[in-house]
Amino acid sequence: MIVGIPKEIKNNENRVSLTPAGARELVKRGHTVYVQHTAGENSGFPDDEYVKAGAQILPSIEDVYGIAEMIIKVKEPIKPEYALIKKGQLVFTYFHFACDRELTEAMIKSGATCLAYETVEDSHKTLPLLIPMSEVAGRMSIQEGARFLEKPQGGKGVLLGGVPGVKPAKVLVLGGGIVGTQAALMAAGLGADVTICDISLPRLRQLNEFMPKNVKTMFSSTYNIEQELPTTDLVIGAVLIPGAKAPHLITHDMLKLMKKGSVMVDVAIDQGGCFETSHPTTHAEPVYEVDGIVHYCVANIPGAVPFTSTLALTNATLPYALKLADKGWEKACAEDPGLKLGLNIVDGKITFPAVAEAFDMPYSSL
Numbered sequence: 001m002i003v004g005i006p007k008e009i010k011n012n013e014n015r016v017s018l019t020p021a022g023a024r025e026l027v028k029r030g031h032t033v034y035v036q037h038t039a040g041e042n043s044g045f046p047d048d049e050y051v052k053a054g055a056q057i058l059p060s061i062e063d064v065y066g067i068a069e070m071i072i073k074v075k076e077p078i079k080p081e082y083a084l085i086k087k088g089q090l091v092f093t094y095f096h097f098a099c100d101r102e103l104t105e106a107m108i109k110s111g112a113t114c115l116a117y118e119t120v121e122d123s124h125k126t127l128p129l130l131i132p133m134s135e136v137a138g139r140m141s142i143q144e145g146a147r148f149l150e151k152p153q154g155g156k157g158v159l160l161g162g163v164p165g166v167k168p169a170k171v172l173v174l175g176g177g178i179v180g181t182q183a184a185l186m187a188a189g190l191g192a193d194v195t196i197c198d199i200s201l202p203r204l205r206q207l208n209e210f211m212p213k214n215v216k217t218m219f220s221s222t223y224n225i226e227q228e229l230p231t232t233d234l235v236i237g238a239v240l241i242p243g244a245k246a247p248h249l250i251t252h253d254m255l256k257l258m259k260k261g262s263v264m265v266d267v268a269i270d271q272g273g274c275f276e277t278s279h280p281t282t283h284a285e286p287v288y289e290v291d292g293i294v295h296y297c298v299a300n301i302p303g304a305v306p307f308t309s310t311l312a313l314t315n316a317t318l319p320y321a322l323k324l325a326d327k328g329w330e331k332a333c334a335e336d337p338g339l340k341l342g343l344n345i346v347d348g349k350i351t352f353p354a355v356a357e358a359f360d361m362p363y364s365s366l
Helices: 020-028 047-052 061-067 101-110 131-148 178-189 201-210 222-231 253-257 267-271 306-327 329-335 353-359
Strands: 002-005 032-036 056-058 070-072 090-093 113-116 170-174 193-198 215-219 234-237 263-266 287-290 293-296 343-346
Touching: 002 061, 020 032, 020 047, 020 306, 032 047, 032 061, 047 056, 056 061, 070 306, 090 306, 101 343, 101 353, 113 329, 131 178, 131 234, 131 263, 131 267, 131 293, 131 306, 170 178, 170 222, 178 193, 178 215, 178 234, 193 201, 193 222, 201 215, 215 222, 222 253, 234 267, 263 267, 306 329
Parallel strands: 002 032, 002 070, 032 056, 070 090, 090 113, 170 193, 170 234, 193 215, 234 263, 263 293
Antiparallel strands: 113 343, 287 293
16 A cells, blocks of 8 residues: 655644654555655654655655555644545544534545544544543643743743642643543642542542542532632643534633633643633644633644654554555454544545534434
8 A cells, every 4th residue: 555644734733643663564564655755853753764664755745645545644634735635545643523614524525534543442442542642632731731820821820739838739630531630640740739520430439549649539510610610720621522522511601710820721622622712722822811711722732742742643553554554444444343433534424423413414324
């Protein structure tokens, strides 16, 4: 199979979808790998490393899309890429369709096969291609939240871990999945007073067993969240409904309960955000204020640490990329029901129920 690795063009997206080591594995199996010039440079992987691995370098993004049967990316295609995607081409990347109607319509029009990382499942019903980036995003949400609590960054001027004689900051984590767990552990490690919420009692019991003593668990309800907000310094939104739009757990009116300079980090922004006042931001302009509350809603948080993120992502995606290249997407998905769940759009038809439901569009079963 001819595999194409374009350079990511989303704002400050420094990751690349395949390391030279990954390219070498594909080449070893007889596949041809084309990498766009400087695609891996910002992740610490120069062109010559790909050449040594057996890949070939192409000068432009148009060249890569034009020749490849399978495109492997990190983030969803953006507007300049829409016209480059061809009918029958396999695009393997994070899509997050349910919060982006324009992208959904563009991919339907393209006739491409869109296989989304975020809805692929393994035999344990977990999301193996979402987990590594969720781990990075969860940890970074605390790193960024702590930064924007600083007064020069617009925050209330609170040190997350406090100091002897001064109480630590209070952190509220909404969601006990991978992002929320990593955020809670990171905040706890810095000494914060952490509360993590979820609607699953079995999950809360699990969290209670291994979390440090400065992490408390709480059932997630509007009432409980409202009780916490007046004394909370940093809120992490970490809610995930696979393939579907995130629910709004904090409304605009609820911001009035918070103190000015408090910070909200919406890691769910890729799926529409779990705060009513959220809208996507970029690493270039990561924050904005609503009613004195600082909102951090960067849609590609792991892109700020591309070396770590690229290695972690390739570790997870490569086995699936090899399977798709070796067998073709139809046979690979027929043999692997979990991989089949990644098929969101095929030949102009929506094949993932939550995407069709998000836009009230027709759903076609595979």
